[in-house]
Amino acid sequence: MPRLRQFDERQVVEQAVRLFLQNGYHATSTRDLGEALGLNPSSLYRTFGDKRGLYLRALDRYLASEGERAAAVLAEPGSVRDRLRALMLTTLNELPGQTDDTPFGCLVLNTASELGAGDPEASKRIHAAFEGAKAGVNQLLQHGIETGELPADTDVTAVADLVSTTLIGLRVRKRAGETKAALHATVDYAIRALG
Amino acid sequence: MPRLRQFDERQVVEQAVRLFLQNGYHATSTRDLGEALGLNPSSLYRTFGDKRGLYLRALDRYLASEGERAAAVLAEPGSVRDRLRALMLTTLNELPGQTDDTPFGCLVLNTASELGAGDPEASKRIHAAFEGAKAGVNQLLQHGIETGELPADTDVTAVADLVSTTLIGLRVRKRAGETKAALHATVDYAIRALG
DNA sequence: GTAATACGGGAGCGGTCGTTCCACAACTCC
DNA sequence: GGAGTTGTGGAACGACCGCTCCCGTATTAC
Numbered sequence: 001m002p003r004l005r006q007f008d009e010r011q012v013v014e015q016a017v018r019l020f021l022q023n024g025y026h027a028t029s030t031r032d033l034g035e036a037l038g039l040n041p042s043s044l045y046r047t048f049g050d051k052r053g054l055y056l057r058a059l060d061r062y063l064a065s066e067g068e069r070a071a072a073v074l075a076e077p078g079s080v081r082d083r084l085r086a087l088m089l090t091t092l093n094e095l096p097g098q099t100d101d102t103p104f105g106c107l108v109l110n111t112a113s114e115l116g117a118g119d120p121e122a123s124k125r126i127h128a129a130f131e132g133a134k135a136g137v138n139q140l141l142q143h144g145i146e147t148g149e150l151p152a153d154t155d156v157t158a159v160a161d162l163v164s165t166t167l168i169g170l171r172v173r174k175r176a177g178e179t180k181a182a183l184h185a186t187v188d189y190a191i192r193a194l195g
Numbered sequence: 196m197p198r199l200r201q202f203d204e205r206q207v208v209e210q211a212v213r214l215f216l217q218n219g220y221h222a223t224s225t226r227d228l229g230e231a232l233g234l235n236p237s238s239l240y241r242t243f244g245d246k247r248g249l250y251l252r253a254l255d256r257y258l259a260s261e262g263e264r265a266a267a268v269l270a271e272p273g274s275v276r277d278r279l280r281a282l283m284l285t286t287l288n289e290l291p292g293q294t295d296d297t298p299f300g301c302l303v304l305n306t307a308s309e310l311g312a313g314d315p316e317a318s319k320r321i322h323a324a325f326e327g328a329k330a331g332v333n334q335l336l337q338h339g340i341e342t343g344e345l346p347a348d349t350d351v352t353a354v355a356d357l358v359s360t361t362l363i364g365l366r367v368r369k370r371a372g373e374t375k376a377a378l379h380a381t382v383d384y385a386i387r388a389l390g
Numbered sequence: 391g392t393a394a395t396a397c398g399g400g401a402g403c404g405g406t407c408g409t410t411c412c413a414c415a416a417c418t419c420c
Numbered sequence: 421g422g423a424g425t426t427g428t429g430g431a432a433c434g435a436c437c438g439c440t441c442c443c444g445t446a447t448t449a450c
Contacts, residue, residue, distance in 0.1 A: 117372030177312030
């Protein structure tokens with residue numbers, strides 16, 4: 001019955017992710033979004049409700065793609081150490097289009113820092129992301145114990161907690177503009193610390 | 196010759212730190228600041244130039260007080276492990292007045308996340324803070340080796356790098372609203388991981 | 391006292407914010 | 421083809437933004 005939508009919603013949300021990654025929530029105006037997404041205000045508001053709605057959609061999209069990315073890395077063959085290293089390194093990869101002087105960082109962590117725990121919907125997603133990361137590392141470590149790569153008495157919970165906390169630190173340091181060399185060195189230290 | 200200033204500049208800057216900690220840079224308006232600081236626009240702008248100037252002053256004040264706090268902890272007597280634990284725990288302490296549902300986090304990291312590497316003056320301060328933290332931990336570890344508390348072959352650079360990255364992760368997790376119990380557990384894991 | 395100087399109070403500037411509204415276009419169903 | 425429904429385009433709303441200006445006031449130097 002109706003007229004068809006003239007834009008790809010998914011593509012639009014992904015573009016919104018980029019904008020929010022670059023400038024954060026408050027510094028990205030609905031006009032910026034409309035222009036970059038090729039949407040006029042009425043389309044934007046009809047589709048996403050309001051700016052916060054679009055932000056949460058972008059956050060969801062980001063979580064999904066990051067989750068896929070992490071799962072793919074963890075599912076690869078190879079030693080646990082290699083996969084853990086790969087996991088850390090992929091979180092440091094650049095999205096195409098971002099420059100070195102304005103690294104994007106992680107939308108989850110940027111959200112946590114900018115909005116704090118004030119927005120309940122955002123908080124839910126942040127904590128889900130934290131738990132997901134920890135669970136992934138946990139599972140990987142467990143696998144390492146089973147194959148004998150890691151000592152049987154490894155405190156999986158503790159190490160997974162530390163590794164995921166280190167991952168957070170790494171991504172914030174990246175957002176702050178630290179060099180790849182420095183971040184890669186930290187990754188090496190972390191792998192080596194596994195013993 | 197002139198009329199005396201009727202407010203305590205330092206007190207005003209500290210109040211600005213609190214506001215920026217709570218709401219971030221963009222979500223804190225100059226009117227919010229003026230109201231909370233008891234300053235009308237003309238006084239505010241005469242004293243600090245503009246909003247960004249006040250922000251950088253607040254950042255400087257924050258860096259100074261955090262630096263003092265860290266130095267005090269590191270200078271205390273006791274084992275290296277105890278002091279390292281104390282250092283981590285103090286970064287998780289609450290400022291008076293903040294509630295559990297809007298934890299403040301760290302102004303340095305909030306700045307890094309919200310503004311990215313875009314503001315050169317802010318970036319300078321962020322990197323100085325990172326380097327300072329790493330240097331402090333480094334020095335403490337070195338001391339631990341000299342007293343024999345830590346193994347002589349400890350890779351001080353690597354451990355200091357990892358510990359300071361973990362500190363970043365801890366503070367972001369706090370800002371995200373994680374429980375004290377979870378954060379304290381991570382601190383325990385980190386200390387234990389020293390071997 | 392008088393001149394000089396910085397401050398306090400507050401109205402108000404131009405601009406941008408998030409958001410809404412409405413006329414019109416495009417599509418499906420009958 | 422007409423009715424019904426949804427999307428698009430763009431102007432515009434009230435609120436708030438960072439910031440400036442002006443004027444009366446308080447203080448110091450002489």
